[in-house]
Amino acid sequence: MNLATDRKIQWCPGCGNFGIYNALKSVLEKEIEEGSIKKENIVLVSGIGCYGYITNYYHLNSFHTIHGRVPPLLTGIKLANPSLIPIGFVGDGDAFAEGMSHTIHIARRNSNTKLILHNNSVYGLTTGQFTPTSPKGFKSRSTPYGNPENPINPITLMLVSQATFVARGFSGDIKHLQYIFEEMMKHKGFAFVEVLQPCVTFNNTYQYYKERVYKLEDTDYKPNDFNVALQKSLEWGEKIPTGIFFKNELPTYEDLVLKEKNLFYERNIPDLKDIVNEFV
Amino acid sequence: MDFSIFIGGQAGEGIKRGSMLIGKVFNRYGYHVFIMNDYGSIIRGGTDYSEIRVSTKEIHTSFNRFDYMFAFHMDVFEKYKDKAKENCFTLTLNDFPYDEVIKKADAEPFMKPSIVLGVLTFMLGIPQNFVEDVIEDDLGKNAPKNIELFRIGFEYAREKNFNNIHLIKGEKTPKPLLYGNDAIGLGAVRSGMKVYAAYPITPSSTLLEFLAKNADRLGIIALQLEDEIAAINLALGSAYAGVPSMVGTSGAGLDLMGETISLAGAVELPIVILDVQRVGPSTGAPTYTEQSDLNLALNIGHGEFPRIVLAPGDIEEAFELTAKAFQFALWYQTPVIVLSDKHISESARTTDIPFSNNYPLMIKTYDKDFDGPYHRYKITIDGISPFAPPGTPDVIVHVNSTEHTEEGYSSSLPETLVKMKEKRLLKMKTIEEDFKLMKFINVFNEGDVAVVSFGSPKGAILEAIEGFPIKFIQVVSLEPFPKEAVLEEIAHVKKIISVEQNSFGQFADLFERKIGRNIDKRVLKYDGRPFSPWELRSIFEEVLK
Numbered sequence: 162m163n164l165a166t167d168r169k170i171q172w173c174p175g176c177g178n179f180g181i182y183n184a185l186k187s188v189l190e191k192e193i194e195e196g197s198i199k200k201e202n203i204v205l206v207s208g209i210g211c212y213g214y215i216t217n218y219y220h221l222n223s224f225h226t227i228h229g230r231v232p233p234l235l236t237g238i239k240l241a242n243p244s245l246i247p248i249g250f251v252g253d254g255d256a257f258a259e260g261m262s263h264t265i266h267i268a269r270r271n272s273n274t275k276l277i278l279h280n281n282s283v284y285g286l287t288t289g290q291f292t293p294t295s296p297k298g299f300k301s302r303s304t305p306y307g308n309p310e311n312p313i314n315p316i317t318l319m320l321v322s323q324a325t326f327v328a329r330g331f332s333g334d335i336k337h338l339q340y341i342f343e344e345m346m347k348h349k350g351f352a353f354v355e356v357l358q359p360c361v362t363f364n365n366t367y368q369y370y371k372e373r374v375y376k377l378e379d380t381d382y383k384p385n386d387f388n389v390a391l392q393k394s395l396e397w398g399e400k401i402p403t404g405i406f407f408k409n410e411l412p413t414y415e416d417l418v419l420k421e422k423n424l425f426y427e428r429n430i431p432d433l434k435d436i437v438n439e440f441v
Numbered sequence: 442m443d444f445s446i447f448i449g450g451q452a453g454e455g456i457k458r459g460s461m462l463i464g465k466v467f468n469r470y471g472y473h474v475f476i477m478n479d480y481g482s483i484i485r486g487g488t489d490y491s492e493i494r495v496s497t498k499e500i501h502t503s504f505n506r507f508d509y510m511f512a513f514h515m516d517v518f519e520k521y522k523d524k525a526k527e528n529c530f531t532l533t534l535n536d537f538p539y540d541e542v543i544k545k546a547d548a549e550p551f552m553k554p555s556i557v558l559g560v561l562t563f564m565l566g567i568p569q570n571f572v573e574d575v576i577e578d579d580l581g582k583n584a585p586k587n588i589e590l591f592r593i594g595f596e597y598a599r600e601k602n603f604n605n606i607h608l609i610k611g612e613k614t615p616k617p618l619l620y621g622n623d624a625i626g627l628g629a630v631r632s633g634m635k636v637y638a639a640y641p642i643t644p645s646s647t648l649l650e651f652l653a654k655n656a657d658r659l660g661i662i663a664l665q666l667e668d669e670i671a672a673i674n675l676a677l678g679s680a681y682a683g684v685p686s687m688v689g690t691s692g693a694g695l696d697l698m699g700e701t702i703s704l705a706g707a708v709e710l711p712i713v714i715l716d717v718q719r720v721g722p723s724t725g726a727p728t729y730t731e732q733s734d735l736n737l738a739l740n741i742g743h744g745e746f747p748r749i750v751l752a753p754g755d756i757e758e759a760f761e762l763t764a765k766a767f768q769f770a771l772w773y774q775t776p777v778i779v780l781s782d783k784h785i786s787e788s789a790r791t792t793d794i795p796f797s798n799n800y801p802l803m804i805k806t807y808d809k810d811f812d813g814p815y816h817r818y819k820i821t822i823d824g825i826s827p828f829a830p831p832g833t834p835d836v837i838v839h840v841n842s843t844e845h846t847e848e849g850y851s852s853s854l855p856e857t858l859v860k861m862k863e864k865r866l867l868k869m870k871t872i873e874e875d876f877k878l879m880k881f882i883n884v885f886n887e888g889d890v891a892v893v894s895f896g897s898p899k900g901a902i903l904e905a906i907e908g909f910p911i912k913f914i915q916v917v918s919l920e921p922f923p924k925e926a927v928l929e930e931i932a933h934v935k936k937i938i939s940v941e942q943n944s945f946g947q948f949a950d951l952f953e954r955k956i957g958r959n960i961d962k963r964v965l966k967y968d969g970r971p972f973s974p975w976e977l978r979s980i981f982e983e984v985l986k
């Protein structure tokens with residue numbers, strides 16, 4: 162099984178997107194081969210950014226949509242046909258600038274979908290402006306004298322937004338990323354994975370992250386306590402935790418909204434007689 | 442017999458609910474009913490009223506002159522008293538202690554209309570038990586209190602010896618008395634809508650509420666999202682997954698949906714967008730009616746893509762056109778906008794809706810043997826590519842907002858751009874040709890003067906031209922514009938009058954541009970209140986002179 166398409170991948174050589182692409186590719190290939198998911202049921206949704214072209218490179222159903230609107234599309238797909246497995250890709254621009262509210266709302270709805278954040282802390286495709294996750298003081302094309310804003314912490318934000326699976330990976334550690342994606346695929350409910358993604362052209366953070374990241378699994382950390390997770394999410398500096406911060410199973414938005422309805426398969430048109438009679 | 446009842450008061454005094462109850466009584470008593478609700482954008486206070494128009498013949502709109510006026514406060518009466526007809530019966534707070542009666546009966550202010558119903562029942566000589574049965578039926582657990590109030594009103598009228606007549610039971614069999622938004626919802630469901638997504642905004646919210654309340658029995662979901670952008674993107678996700686979906690909003694919300702309407706056009710997915718117009722620009726007058734989003738509907742969304750814009754003229758058409766909107770959206774795989782307005786959506790009328798009509802959703806489905814490997818944007822002779830939802834075995838569906846190859850991969854090569862633009866042009870041509878055959882106009886009456894209009898003025902125009910040698914041409918599809926059909930109808934017409942509810946004359950401009958003939962008189966109204974038949978009638982009379 163090879164999910165690659167014949168499209169030429171057009172990211173800068175060394176871009177962190179390759180790591181994300183390859184890690185997810187091998188996880189999905191393995192699961193399809195093993196028969197745990199059906200290939201035709203996977204639906205990839207991406208927004209606009211360098212990372213957004215990722216849907217061109219997988220031989221899987223996809224919807225390359227507009228900037229910032231990935232989350233509601235994911236939910237719409239899942240509601241329409243719950244056997245589908247919607248996986249979203251978002252940039253830090255999509256997730257926290259253009260589409261900030263959707264990112265929070267999909268989490269608090271616990272929509273049974275997955276969202277992978279390509280966090281390069283820069284607008285790659287528009288050539289190097291600062292984003293909501295850029296550090297304070299960050300010199301970018303649009304902040305030549307330094308970013309005046311405080312950065313968003315995606316993990317903290319997703320935790321307080323009640324996401325039921327919150328994890329962080331590093332695109333420089335594909336093996337670990339595979340483990341996180343495997344867990345993400347297993348999760349029932351809204352799964353959020355932040356991937357620290359160096360942008361070699363506008364914000365090369367490989368070395369910076371390499372020196373700092375460590376794995377939560379290597380410690381005695383357990384991802385089952387919200388307060389501990391919240392505290393952990395604030396750790397950022399000399400040491401940067403990666404791994405699964407929090408995991409919890411709760412009823413999903415789709416379960417609550419659909420109440421056993423299957424909109425895709427139940428195509429019968431209701432007879433309106435009864436309801437119309439109430440208007441007489 | 443054709444009379445109008447005015448009930449005025451403040452928000453919270455059950456004006457809207459009460460007018461529906463009174464409308465139901467007359468409907469079941471064999472009369473045609475039209476209810477128009479005039480209310481402000483506040484929760485308590487204000488000067489709201491409803492007009493309940495009752496007639497032996499079919500009526501198409503509110504009359505805006507009253508035979509009976511009931512006012513729970515003096516300010517609402519003062520505001521509208523010049524709309525009283527000669528010999529109008531009035532019962533205001535000066536004449537009757539509405540509040541004391543409510544207090545004494547330990548009832549709620551929103552039950553005041555039941556007192557009115559009592560007075561009316563006496564004055565019109567309708568059997569008391571007939572009316573009480575309707576109250577019982579309509580109000581459920583609130584019925585006993587309301588019946589008590591109804592009787593107080595009835596006895597009061599008897600004691601006061603109010604004029605009374607004997608209104609005989611009408612011949613019409615009772616029909617559904619529906620708000621326009623209910624009809625739109627039922628039309629959508631009847632044609633197979635399964636997902637409705639919205640963000641609350643007057644005057645579209647009642648549709649969300651109606652569908653949410655009845656979602657389970659209708660086998661659908663009706664969801665409120667964080668904003669209109671989320672609503673339309675969620676609906677588009679469902680459409681992509683193969684489930685007919687719709688969003689509803691009003692002008693400001695339509696603005697927000699613009700980017701996604703363009704997306705739907707580009708990725709070629711079916712979506713029905715309802716715009717219940719209200720007074721703009723900006724927040725405008727949220728609870729009043731206007732037709733000023735026509736240009737927006739025709740142009741919303743950047744870039745060029747095929748679209749269809751349909752405008753129902755009344756509640757029946759609201760049902761039917763919404764149903765058809767789904768047929769078009771699914772067949773042509775492109776956005777369809779339904780333009781309603783407050784006067785259609787929030788007015789109620791006894792309707793003859795063909796609820797059992799079928800509106801089969803035809804989809805150009807993918808056939809592996811015929812089509813070869815699945816290409817989402819396969820070039821075809823009519824510009825419409827075979828549709829397959831994700832989940833189809835052996836099929837990969839690549840949908841792409843960036844310009845794309847037939848397979849759906851991103852590409853901005855000049856030949857790709859030209860190919861896909863021309864594909865969408867071809868689809869537009871197909872739609873135009875198909876619509877020519879469907880002749881999306883309605884023509885009423887004959888004469889060498891023609892009135893041309895679209896949307897809700899239909900009702901007032903129909904009543905205003907009665908007995909006049911005036912032909913009325915209602916344009917139902919604004920995009921594509923039914924040019925050939927209109928040209929044929931106006932060939933022998935000497936004068937053309939346009940009627941619309943906005944200040945720019947957007948429809949008249951469109952008409953002139955498409956038809957190449959000038960409008961002789963533009964009738965524009967932009968005070969947020971619907972056209973009255975007599976108002977238009979005097980204008981037409983002037984033109985005929």
Ligand SMILES: Cc1ncc(C[n+]2csc(CCOP(=O)(O)OP(=O)(O)O)c2C)c(N)n1
Nearest residue numbers: 209210211212228252253254255284285286
């Ligand atoms: C509505 C809208 N506004 C602006 C843009 C321009 N735009 C394209 S990509 C992008 C930023 C992408 O940044 P990010 O999401 O971080 O992705 P990256 O390129 O870094 O992978 C912007 C602003 C757009 N496509 N749509």
Ligand code: SF4
Nearest residue numbers: 173176211285360361
């Ligand atoms: S600009 Fe940055 S994010 Fe974009 S492809 Fe190049 S390295 Fe990757």
Ligand SMILES: [Mg+2]
Nearest residue numbers: 252253281283
């Ligand atoms: Mg970025």
